[in-house]
Amino acid sequence: MQHPFQEFQEFVAEDYPLAPLTWFRIGGPAAYFAKPHTVENLRAVLRRAAEANIPVKMLGGGTNVLVRDQGTDALVVHMDSPFFSDVAIEGETITAGAAVPLTALISQAARAGLAGLEVLTGIPGTVGGALRGNAGSRQGAIGPFVGGVDVLDSSFEVQQRERDDLSFVDRESNLDEPVILSARFELTREEPEAVVRRMRKIWIVKKENQPYGHQSSGLMFKNPSPDISAGALIDQAGLKGTRHGGAEVSDRHANFVIAHPGAKAEDVLHLIDQIQQRVWQQFGYELELQLQVW
Ligand SMILES: Cc1cc2nc3c(=O)[nH]c(=O)nc-3n(C[C@H](O)[C@H](O)[C@H](O)COP(=O)(O)OP(=O)(O)OC[C@H]3O[C@@H](n4cnc5c(N)ncnc54)[C@H](O)[C@@H]3O)c2cc1C
Incomplete structure (x- = not known):
């Protein structure tokens, strides 16, 4: 029997193991798994999932997800393609795709002499996951640095959510659209060496206190x-x-x-x-x- 995503078989698989994509490395498969290469791919599978009444789950770095042993009936969408991994720096603004690893974003900002995001040093995962859950620690959270976020809304249209419209409190954000596509971060200028020094300090403390091994x-x-x-x-x-x-x-x-x-x-x-x-x-x-x- 044909499955609902048959025509997208170039980037959708059935019964796909999720354990290797999570930090726990345990749990069962996804009934359907998509790795879209463009926003068009993404929109097409989300639309088909809605027509077929199949729930959708977005997967970033899998650092905050535990998959049950029986797996999930959902379509799991992993935006792990270069299309969603761009980083662009202009003045004191960095724009990053949702799939960019947080560590890569923090070190690119530091090298460019842009301060702020180094407070997130040691937090694994991607920009998308960090924005969804306002990732942070005692040093600070991602929310205050966000200037705007591009999302795909429930009608599968790209929308821009501006700073004034966003709220980040504790480990939550009001980004409730199905997909976070990219974000703009507003940072401040500082000597790269000073930013890197702060990154190192935070990393030493984290490594001592958390089970990174x-x-x-x-x-x-x-x-x-x-x-x-x-x-x-x-x-x-x-x-x-x-x-x-x-x-x-x-x-x-x-x-x-x-x-x-x-x-x-x-x-x-x-x-x-x-x-x-x-x-x-x-x-x-x-x-x-x-x-x-x-
Ligand atoms: C060793 C370790 C240390 C950690 N330390 C911290 C810490 O200090 N502070 C902290 O806040 N967290 C911490 N975490 C938790 C985790 O790293 C963060 O929550 C991280 O931001 C999750 O990002 P991710 O890309 O892995 O998201 P995932 O785990 O893949 O997903 C998390 C949630 O975000 C959603 N999501 C992911 N990408 C998108 C997208 N593009 N669009 C829409 N929704 C999306 C998912 O659907 C899911 O609901 C830690 C985890 C580990 C394993």
Whole structure:
């Protein structure tokens, strides 16, 4: 039987393994998987998915996604093509495609003597994922540097969302259109050496405190408030090092779960449950997932 995306077989596959595209490296396949090369490709598959009533999920760097063991019935769209990976610098403005890795954007800005984005040093993933979830840490978040964002709206038209129309609060943005295409960042001039020095400092601290050695890991929960850290609550609940199957609460930073070889998504979900229950019982905080579960 023909599948709904048959005519797009040049860039759409069926039953496609997602584990290698996520940082956890676990979980099942996508019923349909598209890697569009242009906005036209993208628009065509999104339109077909809407006609066939197939849900769509956008995948960036897969650093904030856990795919269930049974996989997903959705069409997963991965914008991992050079078309969505352009970076252009003009004066103090950088424009970057949604698929640009955050690390590449930060180092290009630093080399050009443009300061601001270095506060995001050490956060993995792409520009698209970072904008969706207002990626950031104690040093700052991506939101304040955004001058405008190009999106594909639910009618599959390209729209420009300007600064005044955007809101970035905690680990959330109001970018609720189906696709983020690119963004403009407004930065400030500074000596490249000074920016690189700050990047190095932030990287040293991050590397010491987070489980970067393990590729198969993920950040779990949002902080309940700016002064209360989810990691500290999990640590105080005595859960560091707790293991279920192949999943373990990191002993370096309790808000990370490590997926050891052979781990199942089910193991991670079990630990998430256990953490939420224990923190609720001991401290009365309902930890909300930052991780997207597909
Ligand atoms: C080791 C490690 C450290 C981390 N440290 C931090 C940290 O310090 N601060 C922090 O905020 N986060 C952190 N994270 C979480 C994660 O890196 C960020 O949330 C990151 O911004 C996600 O980007 P991504 O491209 O990987 O998105 P994905 O994980 O691929 O997707 C995340 C969400 O964004 C959506 N999305 C992705 N691309 C697009 C697009 N083009 N259009 C529309 N929607 C899109 C997806 O549908 C999904 O809902 C960490 C994760 C790990 C594994």
